[in-house]
Amino acid sequence: MAEPQHIRGPSVTSRALSILGAFEGSSGNLTVARIAARANLPLSTTYRMVHELEEWGGLRKGSDGKYQVGFRIWELGQMAGRRLRDRAHPFLQDLFDLTHENVHLAIREGTQSLYVDKIYSSRKMPQVSRIGGRLPLHATAVGRVLLGAQPDWFVDAYLQRELEAPTTKTVTDPRILTQLIGDVRRDGYSVTIEQMRMNALSVAMPVVFNGQTVAALGLVFEAFRYREVQRFMPQLRGTVDRIEVAMAGRPVHIGE
Incomplete structure (x- = not known):
């Protein structure tokens, strides 16, 4: 009898991309809870990955506690065209x-x-x-x-x-x-x-x-x-x- 295939969850890369994709079409300032909802990810996972993306420069936290896309992503985006x-x-x-x-x-x-x-x-x-x-x-x-x-x-x-x-x-x-x-x-x-x-x-x-x-x-x-x-x-x-x-x-x- 064949062993059942292991069902893998979303990769770290896909989760990070989902978080960044949550800002597409938004006003640019989102709470972690809103990011989690738009990215369809658990809140705990979103908290951890948002913090990591912030440290890398991909996200930036405002004085109101909401996040927006960081300058590093903007700089990478400028390379297109x-x-x-x-x-x-x-x-x-x-x-x-x-x-x-x-x-x-x-x-x-x-x-x-x-x-x-x-x-x-x-x-x-x-x-x-x-x-x-x-x-x-x-x-x-x-x-x-x-x-x-x-x-x-x-x-x-x-x-x-x-x-x-x-x-x-x-x-x-x-x-x-x-x-x-x-x-x-x-x-x-x-x-x-x-x-x-x-x-x-x-x-x-x-x-x-x-x-x-x-x-x-x-x-x-x-x-x-x-x-x-x-x-x-x-x-x-x-x-x-x-x-x-x-x-x-x-x-x-x-x-x-």
């Missing part, structure tokens, strides 16, 4: 100086847009994206640009998922989204209005390197200013061109 960000940032700054609007740069990570750089405007706009943050592909202009760059089988599989609707105006109908993604592929840019936040409009274009879309560059401003989209197109297009030249390793003079 660093070459792209380093090459692109001076041109994002130029675009911001020209438009005085929120500027951001995103890449695709799985089924989400990962924001690798952003310059904030002083305008009172609802801030949804943040450096290192992730948002759904279908609900942002940069996301639709990145989604439109994928093969049809990927787009079809993505649209068959249950799509979240951050606002009452977020498009989640696969048939409509298929048409909108087709428009992005045809026009070379995407415009979304009140898809992630009410009163917010975003416009984005692809950044292409070696024939592949590697990122999307976008602007965000108030939705009631939708007539100004075309006014920003030359600046957005010019910035994308300069980033692509810099990515190819050719010299670009800042401010030219």
Whole structure:
């Protein structure tokens, strides 16, 4: 008679990752009890591992006793897309100086847009994206640009998922989204209005390197200013061109 296989519990690594994953989508400040609940781990285990992660620098305890992601994790996260960000940032700054609007740069990570750089405007706009943050592909202009760059089988599989609707105006109908993604592929840019936040409009274009879309560059401003989209197109297009030249390793003079 064969011996029953030993059923192993979660590894130390998976438990540590579950604890760090508990902060995804949160406000960033969590009690140990809340971390345990979100990570689906026993409270005693969570206490021990949170303390170890704090000593390593992965978590940081605030004066209120709640925890947030530590600087060491943030520093590691900054390594993702660093070459792209380093090459692109001076041109994002130029675009911001020209438009005085929120500027951001995103890449695709799985089924989400990962924001690798952003310059904030002083305008009172609802801030949804943040450096290192992730948002759904279908609900942002940069996301639709990145989604439109994928093969049809990927787009079809993505649209068959249950799509979240951050606002009452977020498009989640696969048939409509298929048409909108087709428009992005045809026009070379995407415009979304009140898809992630009410009163917010975003416009984005692809950044292409070696024939592949590697990122999307976008602007965000108030939705009631939708007539100004075309006014920003030359600046957005010019910035994308300069980033692509810099990515190819050719010299670009800042401010030219």
